[in-house]
Amino acid sequence: xxxxxxxxxxxxxxxxxxxxxxxxxxxxxxxxxxxxxxxxxxxxxxxxxxxxxxxxxxxxxxxxxxxxxxxxxxxxxxxxxxxxxxxxxxxxxxxxxxxxxxxxxxxxxxxxxxxxxxxxxxxxxxxxxxxxxxxxxxxxxxxxxxxxxxxxxxxxxxxxxxxxxxxxxxxxxxxxxxxxxxxxxxxxxxxxxxxxxxxxxxxxxxxxxxxxxxxxxxxxxxxxxxxxxxxxxxxxxxxxxxxxxxxxxxxxxxxxxxxxxxxxxxxxxxxxxxxxxxxxxxxxxxxxxxxxxxxxxxxxxxxxxxxxxxxxxxxxxxxxxxxxxxxxxxxxxxxxxxxxxxxxxxxxxxxxxxxxxxxxxxxxxxxxxxxxxxxxxxxxxxxxxxxxxxxxxxxxxxxxxxxxxxxxxxxxxxxxxxxxxxxxxxxxxxxxxxxxxxxxxxxxxxxxxxxxxxxxxxxxxxxxxxxxxxxxxxxxxxxxxxxxxxxxxxxxxxxxxxxxxxxxxxxxxxxxxxxxxxxxxxxxxxxxxxxxxxxxxxxxxxxxxxxxxxxxxxxxxxxxxxxxxxxxxxxxxxxxxxxxxxxxxxxxxxxxxxxxxxxxxxxxxxxxxxxxxxxxxxxxxxxxxxxxxxxxxxxxxxxxxxxxxxxxxxxxxxxxxxxxxxxxxxxxxxxxxxxxxxxxxxxxxxxxxxxxxxxxxxxxxxxxxxxxxxxxxxxxxxxxxxxxx
Numbered sequence: 001x002x003x004x005x006x007x008x009x010x011x012x013x014x015x016x017x018x019x020x021x022x023x024x025x026x027x028x029x030x031x032x033x034x035x036x037x038x039x040x041x042x043x044x045x046x047x048x049x050x051x052x053x054x055x056x057x058x059x060x061x062x063x064x065x066x067x068x069x070x071x072x073x074x075x076x077x078x079x080x081x082x083x084x085x086x087x088x089x090x091x092x093x094x095x096x097x098x099x100x101x102x103x104x105x106x107x108x109x110x111x112x113x114x115x116x117x118x119x120x121x122x123x124x125x126x127x128x129x130x131x132x133x134x135x136x137x138x139x140x141x142x143x144x145x146x147x148x149x150x151x152x153x154x155x156x157x158x159x160x161x162x163x164x165x166x167x168x169x170x171x172x173x174x175x176x177x178x179x180x181x182x183x184x185x186x187x188x189x190x191x192x193x194x195x196x197x198x199x200x201x202x203x204x205x206x207x208x209x210x211x212x213x214x215x216x217x218x219x220x221x222x223x224x225x226x227x228x229x230x231x232x233x234x235x236x237x238x239x240x241x242x243x244x245x246x247x248x249x250x251x252x253x254x255x256x257x258x259x260x261x262x263x264x265x266x267x268x269x270x271x272x273x274x275x276x277x278x279x280x281x282x283x284x285x286x287x288x289x290x291x292x293x294x295x296x297x298x299x300x301x302x303x304x305x306x307x308x309x310x311x312x313x314x315x316x317x318x319x320x321x322x323x324x325x326x327x328x329x330x331x332x333x334x335x336x337x338x339x340x341x342x343x344x345x346x347x348x349x350x351x352x353x354x355x356x357x358x359x360x361x362x363x364x365x366x367x368x369x370x371x372x373x374x375x376x377x378x379x380x381x382x383x384x385x386x387x388x389x390x391x392x393x394x395x396x397x398x399x400x401x402x403x404x405x406x407x408x409x410x411x412x413x414x415x416x417x418x419x420x421x422x423x424x425x426x427x428x429x430x431x432x433x434x435x436x437x438x439x440x441x442x443x444x445x446x447x448x449x450x451x452x453x454x455x456x457x458x459x460x461x462x463x464x465x466x467x468x469x470x471x472x473x474x475x476x477x478x479x480x481x482x483x484x485x486x487x488x489x490x491x492x493x494x495x496x497x498x499x500x501x502x503x504x505x506x507x508x509x510x511x512x513x514x515x516x517x518x519x520x521x522x523x524x525x526x527x528x529x530x531x532x533x534x535x536x537x538x539x540x541x542x543x544x545x546x547x548x549x550x551x552x553x554x555x556x557x558x559x560x561x562x563x564x565x566x567x568x569x570x571x572x573x574x575x576x577x578x579x580x581x582x583x584x585x586x587x588x589x590x591x592x593x594x595x596x597x598x599x600x601x602x603x604x605x606x607x608x609x610x611x612x613x614x615x616x617x618x619x620x621x622x623x624x625x626x627x628x629x630x631x632x633x634x635x636x637x638x639x640x641x642x643x644x645x646x647x648x649x650x651x652x653x654x655x656x657x658x659x660x661x662x663x664x665x666x667x668x669x670x671x672x673x674x675x676x677x678x679x680x681x682x683x684x685x686x687x688x689x690x691x692x693x694x695x696x697x698x699x700x701x702x703x704x705x706x707x708x709x710x711x712x713x714x715x716x717x718x719x720x721x722x723x724x725x
């Protein structure tokens with residue numbers, strides 16, 4: 001009985017005082033870490049402890065002069081000391097566009113962790129997921145979390161419960177003059193007018209303070225980090241803020257290394273498995289016999305014998321008249337997958353199409369083993385279209401059937417000849433074909449001579465390897481059905497065809513088509529042959545790894561959040577912001593931009609075509625709301641340039657002032673500005689078209705200078721990280 005009475009008796013005042021003193025000491029320690037250390041509080045458990053202790057202390061104290069009477073500190077992105085004076089533009093941090101994407105990834109997906117002590121040394125604690133959450137998590141393509149840029153620190157990572165990225169695109173402003181909408185111009189006083197209220201955060205102080213009241217009727221204290229941003233590298237293509245910040249770059253297509261090497265195999269059988277079917281030949285545009293059957297082909301054995309006799313001849317020794325006569329004798333009608341037939345039998349203005357014929361036995365009567373040839377052609381543009389100007393044929397002579405990755409793919413050149421087009425050359429296409437007027441000056445070889453020679457060497461049973469071979473066979477006016485097309489067998493899952501140059505660079509580690517003098521058909525034929533032989537030997541694992549689509553950060557954030565809430569409800573374990581977030585995800589911007597950002601059905605998509613639209617005020621409204629509908633992640637694109645400048649400046653100030661004064665302390669926001677993107681894109685497209693070898697319009701020096709000015713303008717952006725310390 002005495003024990004029960006002792007337990008139920010009230011706590012002595014002395015013990016209460018001691019306990020309160022200990023709690024106050026703990027509060028001061030956590031507060032000091034949250035407001036003075038570079039990393040602040042990194043443990044979610046300790047952050048929730050700070051929130052609870054601060055709420056209890058604030059309700060019981062009357063010390064209005066105590067710094068802790070203000071709002072709680074919050075997360076922030078910092079660079080160097082908090083007293084850095086950003087009102088001087090030279091003090092702004094120089095950054096890359098990818099730096100800010102890396103910071104966003106850290107804020108969303110970096111897991112909080114226990115601190116080791118006052119020095120902030122991390123003591124990571126491995127968090128356990130339940131089995132269902134672990135399985136679901138493995139199915140999400142969570143991007144690897146990059147390290148923070150060397151110039152940046154995230155303070156109070158554990159306290160983040162909201163992130164906003166506001167992209168302001170400024171169009172139709174002279175790239176050579178200052179833009180009043182840019183932050184670097186907004187902080188200046190012009191004609192006696194004071195800058196906007198939010199620009200007071202740039203002024204040197206311990207912590208930037210804006211003398212307006214927030215939801216909790218306390219003075220808002222914010223810190224700002226102002227950055228100059230080099231958004232993208234190089235001058236090839238202008239990139240938007242969305243491209244750099246919202247989408248992660250896809251992995252580069254690389255060679256698959258897990259080969260199922262066939263140690264013993266027959267090269268002809270293996271290549272036969274890679275041949276195009278008749279349906280594929282037609283769909284790819286290869287010429288084929290319009291009317292099937294021997295009746296459409298000259299089967300006169302004497303004609304075939306005459307043709308085969310030229311297999312030992314040199315091309316230069318073949319009579320042009322004999323070639324024209326024999327080619328005409330075996331000419332065929334062809335089609336290209338539609339109802340249009342080409343019949344040159346009685347039209348001297350058109351070259352004839354011919355088809356390879358069967359030769360199952362050698363001259364001595366023994367069975368003839370099929371051979372493998374690789375063909376590549378170079379063409380020039382004439383009054384009749386594209387005509388043959390060079391042809392290279394190489395023959396595979398063995399080596400790869402020995403197996404092993406280091407097996408040789410031996411080949412010999414059967415034919416490498418320049419061909420004189422019959423018609424006037426309009427464009428030699430030297431950049432691609434490598435053909436110059438001088439090269440064809442004394443060339444007398446006609447296409448019929450090449451056709452005759454090919455018919456004498458290549459037979460119906462043989463295999464021709466080519467890359468996009470329909471173009472080569474059309475140039476040769478040749479029909480052949482045993483085709484291995486490397487552009488088809490290495491086609492990506494999305495239907496994309498890769499260039500021969502790219503396949504050779506990645507899969508063979510061999511540079512081709514790198515000369516400024518144009519392509520070399522012999523080099524291309526050799527590359528195509530080696531690609532086909534290795535695919536036959538190594539199987540389907542010898543391929544390009546399909547490049548994934550760019551990863552949308554918003555979609556990943558939502559998927560991670562769903563698993564985190566479902567699998568760890570009520571947990572105070574160390575988690576990332578994405579895992580514990582259960583609030584809305586909101587995108588605000590022009591309709592065209594919204595369509596391209598995400599297909600996630602759980603997003604709120606709000607159309608706002610311009611900064612001056614009334615819908616633009618939805619940005620601070622979604623972030624400041626006290627309701628459960630308050631946005632956890634907000635991404636907005638606001639466009640300036642179509643309305644009056646002064647009205648846009650006023651609206652911009654209104655939005656940012658509202659963000660600074662009304663958004664809770666636990667939200668970080670990034671406001672980033674880009675100029676003249678649309679103009680830079682339009683000029684880049686014009687420049688690309690004008691500098692194409694086949695273009696008829698010129699690109700002047702004045703246009704080049706204008707393009708450079710716009711590219712520099714759209715590349716040089718400005719960014720403001722605004723947090724609360």
